[in-house]
Amino acid sequence: MPQLSPAPSGPDPSAPGPASSRLVALDWGTTSARAYLLDTAGTVLDTAPAGRGVLAVTDGLTTAQDRRAAFEEEFERMCGRWLEAHPALPVLASGMVGSTQGWADVPYQRLPQDLEALAGALTAIPTRRGPVHVVPGLLADGELPQVMRGEETQILGLLETAHGDAHTGGRRGTVVVLPGTHTKWVHVEGRRVLDFRTVMTGEVYGLVTRHSILGRLARRPDAPDLEAFDRGVRTSLSADADGGILATLFSARTLPLTGRLAAEQVDDYISGLMIGAEVASWARDRPASGGSPGAGPAEVLLCGEPELCRRYQRALHQLGVDAPVVGGDVVTHGLRSIALAAGLLDAPTEGTA
Amino acid sequence: MPQLSPAPSGPDPSAPGPASSRLVALDWGTTSARAYLLDTAGTVLDTAPAGRGVLAVTDGLTTAQDRRAAFEEEFERMCGRWLEAHPALPVLASGMVGSTQGWADVPYQRLPQDLEALAGALTAIPTRRGPVHVVPGLLADGELPQVMRGEETQILGLLETAHGDAHTGGRRGTVVVLPGTHTKWVHVEGRRVLDFRTVMTGEVYGLVTRHSILGRLARRPDAPDLEAFDRGVRTSLSADADGGILATLFSARTLPLTGRLAAEQVDDYISGLMIGAEVASWARDRPASGGSPGAGPAEVLLCGEPELCRRYQRALHQLGVDAPVVGGDVVTHGLRSIALAAGLLDAPTEGTA
Numbered sequence: 001m002p003q004l005s006p007a008p009s010g011p012d013p014s015a016p017g018p019a020s021s022r023l024v025a026l027d028w029g030t031t032s033a034r035a036y037l038l039d040t041a042g043t044v045l046d047t048a049p050a051g052r053g054v055l056a057v058t059d060g061l062t063t064a065q066d067r068r069a070a071f072e073e074e075f076e077r078m079c080g081r082w083l084e085a086h087p088a089l090p091v092l093a094s095g096m097v098g099s100t101q102g103w104a105d106v107p108y109q110r111l112p113q114d115l116e117a118l119a120g121a122l123t124a125i126p127t128r129r130g131p132v133h134v135v136p137g138l139l140a141d142g143e144l145p146q147v148m149r150g151e152e153t154q155i156l157g158l159l160e161t162a163h164g165d166a167h168t169g170g171r172r173g174t175v176v177v178l179p180g181t182h183t184k185w186v187h188v189e190g191r192r193v194l195d196f197r198t199v200m201t202g203e204v205y206g207l208v209t210r211h212s213i214l215g216r217l218a219r220r221p222d223a224p225d226l227e228a229f230d231r232g233v234r235t236s237l238s239a240d241a242d243g244g245i246l247a248t249l250f251s252a253r254t255l256p257l258t259g260r261l262a263a264e265q266v267d268d269y270i271s272g273l274m275i276g277a278e279v280a281s282w283a284r285d286r287p288a289s290g291g292s293p294g295a296g297p298a299e300v301l302l303c304g305e306p307e308l309c310r311r312y313q314r315a316l317h318q319l320g321v322d323a324p325v326v327g328g329d330v331v332t333h334g335l336r337s338i339a340l341a342a343g344l345l346d347a348p349t350e351g352t353a
Numbered sequence: 354m355p356q357l358s359p360a361p362s363g364p365d366p367s368a369p370g371p372a373s374s375r376l377v378a379l380d381w382g383t384t385s386a387r388a389y390l391l392d393t394a395g396t397v398l399d400t401a402p403a404g405r406g407v408l409a410v411t412d413g414l415t416t417a418q419d420r421r422a423a424f425e426e427e428f429e430r431m432c433g434r435w436l437e438a439h440p441a442l443p444v445l446a447s448g449m450v451g452s453t454q455g456w457a458d459v460p461y462q463r464l465p466q467d468l469e470a471l472a473g474a475l476t477a478i479p480t481r482r483g484p485v486h487v488v489p490g491l492l493a494d495g496e497l498p499q500v501m502r503g504e505e506t507q508i509l510g511l512l513e514t515a516h517g518d519a520h521t522g523g524r525r526g527t528v529v530v531l532p533g534t535h536t537k538w539v540h541v542e543g544r545r546v547l548d549f550r551t552v553m554t555g556e557v558y559g560l561v562t563r564h565s566i567l568g569r570l571a572r573r574p575d576a577p578d579l580e581a582f583d584r585g586v587r588t589s590l591s592a593d594a595d596g597g598i599l600a601t602l603f604s605a606r607t608l609p610l611t612g613r614l615a616a617e618q619v620d621d622y623i624s625g626l627m628i629g630a631e632v633a634s635w636a637r638d639r640p641a642s643g644g645s646p647g648a649g650p651a652e653v654l655l656c657g658e659p660e661l662c663r664r665y666q667r668a669l670h671q672l673g674v675d676a677p678v679v680g681g682d683v684v685t686h687g688l689r690s691i692a693l694a695a696g697l698l699d700a701p702t703e704g705t706a
Contacts, residue, residue: 143593144604145611182566182603197596198603200565207560212553213535240496243550244598244634246627250535250551251497258498274599281597 018045021086022345024079025335026093026132029150030054033097035078036329037089040345042336044329048078054096071103072127083129090344091132092335095150098123098134108139108147115156115191115334119341135338138193146196150331151184157334158303158326159191173298175282177323179275179308181206185282187298199281201274202308208249209267217256218266224307226314228265232272233315237280245277271311279315301326371398375698377432377442378688379485381450382503383407388431389682390442393698395689397682401431407449424456425480436482443697444485445688448503451476451487461492461500468509468544468687472694488691491546499549503684504537510687511656511679512544526651528635530676532628532661534559538635540651552634554627555661561602562620570609571619577660579667581618585625586668590633598630624664632668654679 023038033051036044057074061067083089098106106123124131137149155176173194176186181203186196208214235241241248252270255261261269286298300316300323302309309325316323339345376391386404389397410427414420436442451459459476477484490502508529526547529539534556539549561567588594594601605623608614614622639651653669653676655662662678669676692698 139611141611143591144588144601145607145613146603147607147610197600198607199596199600200602201599203565204557204561204599204602207564208557211560211564212556235497238496242634242638243552244630246554246557246598246631247550247552247634248497249553249557250499254498254500254551257500258492258494260498277597278599281595281600285595 021045021082021089023336023339024082024089024091025332025339026075026079026091026097027095027150027153027331027335028054028093028097028102029095030101031056033074033078033095034331036332036335037082038332038336042329042333044332046082048082051075051078054099054102058101068103071097075127075132076129080129087130090339091130092122092135092339092342092344093132094135094153094331094335094338098136099149103132104134106134106136109136111138111140111193111195113138113152113193115152115159115193116337116341118152118156119338119343122338122342133339133342133344135335138196140196146198148184148186148196148198151178151186152193153334153338154178154303154330155186155188155193155334156191156337157330157332158301159188160333160337161328161330162301162324162326175298175300177300177302177312179302179304179312183278183312199278201278205271205274209270214249214252214266214270217253217263219263221264221267225265225268228261228268229272229275229311230314230318232269232274233276233279233318234272236273236276237318241273241277241280245274248273248277272315275311275315276318279312279319283319303327303330374398374435374439374442376689376692377435377444378685378692379428379432379444379446379450380448380503380506380684380688381407381446381455382448383454384409386427386431386448386450387684389685389688390435391685391689395682395686397685399435401435404428404431407452407455411454421456424450428480428485429482433482440483443692444483445475445488445692445695445697446485447488447506447684447688447691451489452502456485457487459487459489462489464491464493464546464548466491466505466546468505468512468546469690469694471505471509472691472696475691475695486692486695486697488688491549493549499551501537501539501549501551504531504539505546506687506691507531507656507683508539508541508546508687509544509690510683510685511654512541513686513690514681514683515654515677515679528651528653530653530655530665532655532657532665536631536665552631554631558624558627562623567602567605567619567623570606570616572616574617574621578618578621581614581621582625582628582664583667583671585622585627586629586632586671587625589626589629590671594626594630594633598627601626601630625668628664628668629671632665632672636672656680656683 020039021037022040025036025038027034031053035048037046039045051074057070058067097103104123104125109121118135121136122133124133135153138152140146173189178184183199183201184196187194252266300321302312302323302325313323373392374390375393378389378391380387384406386406388401390399392398404427410423411420450456457476457478462474471488474489475486477486488506491505493499526542531537536552536554537549540547605619653674655665655676655678666676
């Protein structure tokens with residue numbers, strides 16, 4: 001079935017998606033919102049124009065009532081024409097839209113958590129178009145709590161993309177790595193999330209290359225310099241990195257200063273140092289974040305922005321770990337699975353106002 | 354001898370410092386410059402109004418000639434009146450003034466380096482007031498080079514302040530910690546620098562608390578919350594910190610989010626996490642950065658901004674390490690020692706034009 005190109009927004013009952021439309025799926029995060037019209041198989045029939053993320057929607061609004069109204073308005077802008085044409089369509093959303101800063105505070109689910117079982121913990125937000133169901137995020141409690149909102153849905157979708165319908169619970173487990181501003185390392189067995197960790201590599205990389213003294217000897221390269229990246233990874237995997245990333249980082253100043261790193265290589269070298277340090281921490285701590293001691297390495301899957309995934313792949317390769325990148329519409333797959341498990345897809349009339 | 358208060362700048366031959374004046378000592382760094390008039394004992398007789406650091410002096414200047422002229426002008430503004438009254442006074446400077454970005458590129462000295470022997474490697478910059486002698490910085494070569502400019506002089510001064518004239522070379526060694534934007538951990542035996550490491554804790558702390566997502570749940574406290582700081586240190590010294598500082602940092606978001614850290618505690622908790630991680634790295638790596646394996650702990654001395662030193666002291670205390678803070682005018686002591694070793698203090702006529 002062909003993927004339709006985005007239609008202009010605003011009610012347009014004449015062409016709001018084919019009759020096979022079955023689910024409105026929303027991936028609504030902090031900085032962006034994407035809405036998809038899916039059929040029962042999860043195929044994307046239509047995509048709404050990009051919506052505003054949670055931060056932009058709530059910007060300047062102080063009361064909960066105003067914020068709720070702003071979310072409903074943004075939802076209407078993205079999905080109104082679909083629901084005008086097919087009022088019975090169920091709506092399922094994931095991401096920061098279900099947080100204290102979002103449309104409704106959907107309570108976190110605690111680990112261990114079967115991802116399909118999230119279907120039993122949806123929160124319904126009433127709107128004039130009917131309920132918007134929201135997938136809860138996950139909380140790993142402990143001395144250093146871990147939270148995610150949205151990634152749980154991506155992970156479910158990517159496990160299905162990678163494994164098909166087989167619940168590969170008999171394996172040593174899967175480590176799902178979601179590189180980004182705050183990279184998640186998630187330890188899964190079958191469809192069950194056991195543990196995860198968040199590393200602020202992406203955000204600190206941005207701060208350090210743009211705002212620190214390390215930027216002074218750097219020049220933006222025309223193209224990524226993967227040799228400089230690999231060198232940074234190698235350093236972070238070596239004994240020279242024993243002082244921690246905040247010590248090895250300083251070499252991004254002293255190497256150019258001593259003529260041993262070109263200005264154009266500095267950013268990619270820093271990227272390698274940081275992703276290398278992240279990968280090295282995971283390798284040291286492997287029993288806790290994936291795979292049992294002595295059980296051999298767990299399967300590692302990457303999912304996210306392709307160029308960034310390739311960097312993690314190269315870094316893991318230096319450790320002898322082959323980590324395939326899982327592409328495709330993992331969020332829509334995840335939302336479809338949860339909708340199926342929740343009975344939203346089988347009983348679309350539940351979605352009417 | 355009483356310390357005189359700063360006199361107005363500009364030539365004033367009637368009161369430019371007592372007849373016992375023997376050395377003009379300059380601590381000229383990236384962001385600030387301080388000039389002192391010393392007697393033979395190293396007592397500060399007069400202090401010049403604060404001068405501009407290397408960055409401000411050279412701001413907007415593109416040619417080496419213009420930069421040299423700007424440095425000479427700034428030098429004249431700080432020290433002209435002293436040298437007008439006592440033309441024979443020798444002048445000794447340390448810091449980034451002796452770098453490629455500074456007044457003259459003074460070659461680094463390689464490790465191991467006896468600090469008093471730096472007196473034999475001064476670079477003289479000719480001026481109309483006579484030569485300005487500049488202390489070279491230190492370079493630790495290797496896969497990850499280390500550099501310092503200015504700290505070598507502080508270290509010499511603080512070793513003398515802490516140990517008197519005794520060269521305590523027979524001990525297990527001293528670890529000198531200079532907390533700051535880029536904290537230095539320096540391994541010394543007697544007056545000999547064996548090795549050092551630079552950690553970007555201070556700079557990354559500033560970026561993370563001001564510009565990252567961690568700032569969103571933080572509120573500036575009225576007073577430092579040392580309990581929150583200690584908690585951060587404890588976390589970074591625990592097995593929970595195995596994921597590295599970029600992973601533990603995320604707890605400065607999830608703890609407030611789950612109601613387990615107050616908004617006013619976030620900054621001090623982050624400070625504890627980061628200084629704790631730095632101290633933990635040093636402890637793991639102790640043989641390389643101070644003390645031989647099995648020889649017991651080396652002496653640890655702190656020197657720098659008092660409030661920041663107290664934080665490092667508290668963090669080291671959690672490891673069972675007592676680290677006294679060395680106060681006083683360590684730079685002027687260091688400059689005096691190098692001037693003595695170089696014969697500048699015994700032969701002040703060498704300083705004339």
